[in-house]
Amino acid sequence: MMQKKTQGRKKIEIKIIADENRRQVTFSKRRTGLFNKASELCVLTGAEAAIITQSRGGRVFAFGHPSVDSVVDKYLAGSSKNIAVNEVNSIPTSMQENFNQKYKEISKEIEDEKKKNVLEEKLEDNPNFWWEESFEHLGIEELEKYIASMEQLKDNITMRVDEMAMLRNSSNASLPSWI
Amino acid sequence: MMQKKTQGRKKIEIKIIADENRRQVTFSKRRTGLFNKASELCVLTGAEAAIITQSRGGRVFAFGHPSVDSVVDKYLAGSSKNIAVNEVNSIPTSMQENFNQKYKEISKEIEDEKKKNVLEEKLEDNPNFWWEESFEHLGIEELEKYIASMEQLKDNITMRVDEMAMLRNSSNASLPSWI
DNA sequence: TTGGCTATCCTTAGCAT
DNA sequence: CATGCTAAGGATAGCCA
Numbered sequence: 001m002m003q004k005k006t007q008g009r010k011k012i013e014i015k016i017i018a019d020e021n022r023r024q025v026t027f028s029k030r031r032t033g034l035f036n037k038a039s040e041l042c043v044l045t046g047a048e049a050a051i052i053t054q055s056r057g058g059r060v061f062a063f064g065h066p067s068v069d070s071v072v073d074k075y076l077a078g079s080s081k082n083i084a085v086n087e088v089n090s091i092p093t094s095m096q097e098n099f100n101q102k103y104k105e106i107s108k109e110i111e112d113e114k115k116k117n118v119l120e121e122k123l124e125d126n127p128n129f130w131w132e133e134s135f136e137h138l139g140i141e142e143l144e145k146y147i148a149s150m151e152q153l154k155d156n157i158t159m160r161v162d163e164m165a166m167l168r169n170s171s172n173a174s175l176p177s178w179i
Numbered sequence: 180m181m182q183k184k185t186q187g188r189k190k191i192e193i194k195i196i197a198d199e200n201r202r203q204v205t206f207s208k209r210r211t212g213l214f215n216k217a218s219e220l221c222v223l224t225g226a227e228a229a230i231i232t233q234s235r236g237g238r239v240f241a242f243g244h245p246s247v248d249s250v251v252d253k254y255l256a257g258s259s260k261n262i263a264v265n266e267v268n269s270i271p272t273s274m275q276e277n278f279n280q281k282y283k284e285i286s287k288e289i290e291d292e293k294k295k296n297v298l299e300e301k302l303e304d305n306p307n308f309w310w311e312e313s314f315e316h317l318g319i320e321e322l323e324k325y326i327a328s329m330e331q332l333k334d335n336i337t338m339r340v341d342e343m344a345m346l347r348n349s350s351n352a353s354l355p356s357w358i
Numbered sequence: 359t360t361g362g363c364t365a366t367c368c369t370t371a372g373c374a375t
Numbered sequence: 376c377a378t379g380c381t382a383a384g385g386a387t388a389g390c391c392a
Contacts, residue, residue, distance in 0.1 A: 008365025009388045014222050021359095026388080027224035028359070033386060034216050034228075037369095041213060041232070043193050045206040049232040051217070052254045056225050060257060072251055075231045078239060187382025188371045205371080207376060212369060216386095236376090 027055050035063040048074075206234050214242040227253075 017023040031053055038049045042065040050064040050071035062068045196202040210232055217228045221244040229243040229250035241247045 004365070005390095006364045006366095007389065009367055009386085010365095011367060012223075012388070014219050016225055017223050022388085023224050024359075027220065027226055029387065030216070030220045030223070031226075034213070034220060037209070037213050037216060037386090038230070040193050041206065041209045044191075044196050044209070045202050046195055046235050047206055047210075047232055049213075049230065051228065051230045052250050053220070053226055053228040054250065054253065060254060062254065068254075071231050071233065072255070074233065075239060075241065075247075075251070183382070185381045185383095186372065188369080188384050189382095190384060191371070201372085203376070208370065208378095211377090215369095234376095238376090 023056075031055075031061055035061075038063055039065065050075075202235075210234075210240055214240075217242055218244065229254075 017026055034053075035051065038051055041047060042049050048065060048071050050062070050068045052060065052062045052068065052072075054060045064071055196205055213232075214230065217230055220226060221228050227244060227250050229241070229247045231239065231241045231247065231251075233239045243250055
């Protein structure tokens with residue numbers, strides 16, 4: 001009987017890959033796959049998208065359609081400073097950070113919760129986005145807690161950016177590979 | 180014989196989906212898939228990543244680890260203004276835009292080209308990245324052509340950003356869905 | 359660090375809700 | 376605009392040339 005040439009793809013857990021070499025290979029391959037997926041998304045739906053990634057080694061890779069900067073600029077223009085434009089339901093844009101951080105875990109919790117109550121809940125009564133639901137059910141205290149953690153995160157980021165800026169003057173470790 | 184419940188996934192061409200409804204559904208599903216892929220990439224390799232997308236409807240969705248802003252800020256810090264840091268091999272950051280735009284098509288061309296010449300080429304002699312190769316083989320004229328088109332793109336983007344800014348004052352069509 | 363080669367594992371097109 | 380279902384199309388983990 002013919003022996004299999006390879007053992008084929010093996011299932012892996014979604015957790016940090018210990019072996020440095022495997023981790024690097026995975027980053028390279030999956031990054032390529034991610035960029036291709038983004039490219040297809042843009043072509044298929046006519047959407048715009050930008051992806052920025054930084055490996056542990058400090059190398060930056062980016063993809064953008066029609067360009068990284070155009071998408072990022074638009075994003076910044078829409079999420080910056082002038083938050084007061086929308087009065088009542090206005091939520092600080094910075095909160096998005098926490099949302100993204102908790103995206104997976106919370107969405108999974110919501111998911112599980114939904115499955116449990118699927119029979120006694122009318123889906124029509126649920127908002128389209130879990131975060132909208134979160135907002136509506138969130139108390140003032142929770143909101144303020146989020147905002148506070150956001151402020152701190154902002155500070156951390158600012159410091160980090162400064163570090164990066166200083167690093168740039170002595171090495172190019174953080175420079176995109178295409179420069 | 181039992182009839183199949185669904186016809187299953189069908190192969191599609193990577194080109195704009197004409198039907199608006201199907202296009203919307205595809206955007207939604209693939210965006211989710213893209214975000215999950217990015218999430219896995221971050222967890223598996225310890226990398227940082229940010230994705231910003233805008234549907235045709237004007238809604239913005241973003242993903243980031245550890246946050247959109249931290250990754251974007253770092254990117255901007257590394258690619259902005261002070262280009263003169265690296266002297267000789269310094270290439271205007273704005274050129275990245277053209278690269279990304281041509282990523283797919285050029286990479287495919289390179290790919291095809293490689294396959295044709297695979298026997299007469301020593302892979303060891305090739306640079307690690309196709310764009311490095313492009314640079315080295317690009318003449319001054321080509322470079323200047325790129326730069327020129329980049330400048331124009333910059334202008335277009337600036338105008339577009341201004342438009343967005345004005346729009347923000349009269350409607351929230353361009354506002355991220357999480358606001 | 360990249361690319362090719364399979365045998366799996368994962369994503370998703372078409373429908374329906 | 377989003378989710379659930381199912382079968383088929385794609386992405387990729389583990390190994391190498």
